[in-house]
Amino acid sequence: MARHAGDTAAVRRNSFVGGAMADxxxxxxxxxxxxxxxxxxxxxxxxxxxxxxxxxxxxxxPEIMRERSRQWQEDERREDSWGSGAPDTGIEG
Structure with missing residues (x-):
């Protein structure tokens, strides 16, 4: 039985039915x-x-990714300053 290029995609798609891939x-x-x-x-x-x-x-x-990146940078800054003795006010000056 000959298989076509589309058959592979259909098999792959059907093999995940009910799993995360189908979702x-x-x-x-x-x-x-x-x-x-x-x-x-x-x-x-x-x-x-x-x-x-x-x-x-x-x-x-793009907006969501920029906001998450900004938040991660802020979290890293807070973690890097943890234990330095200076309180973290969250205000940059």
């Missing part, structure tokens, strides 16, 4: 290269951010 087909992703929102995992993993529950949330991906 991600209903999620939205932000394509970092095209800057477009995609439903399901259409693009290679390095090219997308997500998953997001809604298309609107995925559209805000």
């Amino acid at each position: 991600n087909d209903d999620k939205y992703w932000y394509n970092l290269k095209t800057r477009q929102v995609e439903r399901g995992m259409q693009s290679p993993a390095p090219d997308r951010a997500g998953p997001f529950d809604t298309a609107e949330e995925a559209e805000r991906a």
